[in-house]
Amino acid sequence: MRATFPHRFLPYLLVAPQLAISLIFFYWPAGQALHQSVLREDPFGLKTQFVGLANFRRVLGDPAYLNSVQVTAFFSVATAFLSMAIALVLAVQAEKILRGKGFYRTLMIWPYAVAAAIAGMLWLFLFNPSFGTLAYPLRQMGIAWDPLLNGNQAMALVIGAASWKQISYNFLFFVAGLQAIPKSLIEAAAIDGAGRTRRFWTIVFPLLAPTTFFLLVVNTVYALFDTFGIIHAVTGGGPGKSTETLVYKVYNDGFVNLQLGSSAAQSVILMVIVIALTAFQFRYIERKVHYG
Amino acid sequence: MATVTLQDIRKSYGPTEVIHGVSIDIADGEFVVLVGPSGCGKSTLLRMVAGLESVTSGTLRIGERVVNDLEPAERDIAMVFQNYALYPHMSVRNNLAYGLKNRGFARAEIDRRVAEAAAMLEIAPYLDRKPGQLSGGQRQRVAMGRALVREPAAFLFDEPLSNLDAKLRIQMRVEIRRLQRRVGTTSLYVTHDQIEALTLADRLVVLNGGVVEQIGTPEEVFDRPATIFVAGFIGTPPMNMVPVDWLRGKGELDAVPAAADVVGIRPDDLDLEAPPGSHLTLPATLELLEPAGAESHLYVRLDGLDQPATVRTQGRPALADGARLALHVRPEALHPFVKATGRRA
Structure with a gap:
């Protein structure tokens, strides 16, 4: 169907705000990044020199950068998996509740309204080695809890905080996905002799696949990019470089250390990774997750 | 099994x-x-x-x-x-x-x-x-x-x-x-x-x-x-319900028990032509004739009763709306019920 407009400029006017936002907040900075990634510039912008692909060569040969790739991969997979798995368990449990379902769901959704930096601070205080409420029981259990010095513990902390914040969102989608599965299918499976666990893995989980896959895409992007605030608030990328993800490193190198060329090259690489990842996932969606 | x-x-x-x-x-x-x-x-x-x-x-x-x-x-x-x-x-x-x-x-x-x-x-x-x-x-x-x-x-x-x-x-x-x-x-x-x-x-x-x-x-x-x-639920069109008192004087009612106060008659059991042997004759006015293929449904009003009744008949009778009818029913086709209990008498 072709829409008709009373005035020939009206359609352009209507899409203008969206175009303006994309231009100002994506295409302009992306173009800037592309431009800067082939330049070498001193921190004060007094001297600029064209260096070709030298920034990229240096970044990709830098052990700190490769470490950051590893940290990012581990952090992203763990965060996406943990937040989705916990959300799914909670959503399945919520289905079983008979009374107070709405109340329980509302409570589950609240953490999503908490800003990233505040969520980070919350976890930081709870697990602060000297006065954290939850650090104390950890100590009592005999764990030498010190995320300020221990890289693995710091990683666990940021993964916990990042997952916790995303559980609400995933929970919401899983609840909706579970509700879309006809009850009679579960009943038919029960009559067909499938126990609770078998019913879940052979009927419910496969039918949730579209939801799960959508969430996988969203959570991967979330873990890669939207967790900057949490990492900044909780560990600042430390101790050492143990929680420095790619996004955090772009910020640190560009805005703290003022290595603008290197930072720009990193953000260009990051852009390529995201485009590739998303394209891969969307092709996968169209091909694999389909039924009905 | x-x-x-x-x-x-x-x-x-x-x-x-x-x-x-x-x-x-x-x-x-x-x-x-x-x-x-x-x-x-x-x-x-x-x-x-x-x-x-x-x-x-x-x-x-x-x-x-x-x-x-x-x-x-x-x-x-x-x-x-x-x-x-x-x-x-x-x-x-x-x-x-x-x-x-x-x-x-x-x-x-x-x-x-x-x-x-x-x-x-x-x-x-x-x-x-x-x-x-x-x-x-x-x-x-x-x-x-x-x-x-x-x-x-x-x-x-x-x-x-x-x-x-x-x-x-x-x-x-x-x-x-x-x-x-x-x-x-x-x-x-x-x-x-x-x-x-x-x-x-x-x-x-x-x-x-x-x-x-x-x-x-x-x-x-x-x-x-x-x-x-059951009488109303099973059978299409549904059974007609007529008070026993209304039937008095319209034919032989010996088959209807004394306790019954309402009688059911299937639309098929109401005949336009008088059958041989004992039967009741009910005066009615045709309100609407509905042809349904091989059969026809007649929606009629029984004289002196508020509720309409249905007659099912084979073929397509040549009748105009408003025509006066005499409907005939054999006493065996009456289903006697007690209204208070809803059960068959």
Whole structure:
């Protein structure tokens, strides 16, 4: 169907705000990044020199950068998996509740309204080695809890905080996905002799696949990019470089250390990774997750 | 194969009782249809037999076993759902095999049973398709196949034909009956469609408001309805109800017991021409003549009565609206009822 407009400029006017936002907040900075990634510039912008692909060569040969790739991969997979798995368990449990379902769901959704930096601070205080409420029981259990010095513990902390914040969102989608599965299918499976666990893995989980896959895409992007605030608030990328993800490193190198060329090259690489990842996932969606 | 016995079955949701003590004995291999208007509790009753709803009180037996507290899987029943409830992500073959796999059947036995059911239902060409690629009638067959492969003690059908169009419904109705005769499995079938009920059933159970109104063969229920409700519910167009007092002086009423105060007359039993022998003659005015193919329905107003009555007659009588009629009915065709109790006198 072709829409008709009373005035020939009206359609352009209507899409203008969206175009303006994309231009100002994506295409302009992306173009800037592309431009800067082939330049070498001193921190004060007094001297600029064209260096070709030298920034990229240096970044990709830098052990700190490769470490950051590893940290990012581990952090992203763990965060996406943990937040989705916990959300799914909670959503399945919520289905079983008979009374107070709405109340329980509302409570589950609240953490999503908490800003990233505040969520980070919350976890930081709870697990602060000297006065954290939850650090104390950890100590009592005999764990030498010190995320300020221990890289693995710091990683666990940021993964916990990042997952916790995303559980609400995933929970919401899983609840909706579970509700879309006809009850009679579960009943038919029960009559067909499938126990609770078998019913879940052979009927419910496969039918949730579209939801799960959508969430996988969203959570991967979330873990890669939207967790900057949490990492900044909780560990600042430390101790050492143990929680420095790619996004955090772009910020640190560009805005703290003022290595603008290197930072720009990193953000260009990051852009390529995201485009590739998303394209891969969307092709996968169209091909694999389909039924009905 | 087994008998199914319901003994004073009751169901309550909180303080509200919806099934008020239902007792039915289903013989081995019998096809019993539960029929009633929507909300009469027929589906609830079926789901209680399946184990999808708990039994509040009473005893439910399948074969010799009391199954009140058994899981659906342990009751040895198979169910065909109204929306078929086929697993959309599995091929037809896997839909059929799922119940057998869960019960740990050997691969060869599963293949044999699936092939046999597929042949019987003529779905063999679709075994590798997904349910989404099948038509309504084919899905219906797969749903029946899934019940069939299990070779259960009893089949439970929950309005399985209501999602099909009229033509396919008749075809599948015949097929369900033929199939059930062939395998001889005890069946309990729920429907709100009285034609389906009359054509399929060995015995009918007419339910209303969670109470059994009548149990009997389709002929018994049609020829001798036990209550006013059954008289009105079974048969199309529905039975006409006329006060006994109004009939006095219009012919011989010896066959009507003294206790009866209302009489039911089927639209087919009202004749435009006087039959030989004893009969009553009722004066009426034609309000509307509705031709319906080989037969015609006459909507008439009986003189001195407020409510309209229906007459069914063969052919197309040449009558104009407003014509004066004399309707004739034989005394044997009167169904006497007591209004206060709703029961046959």
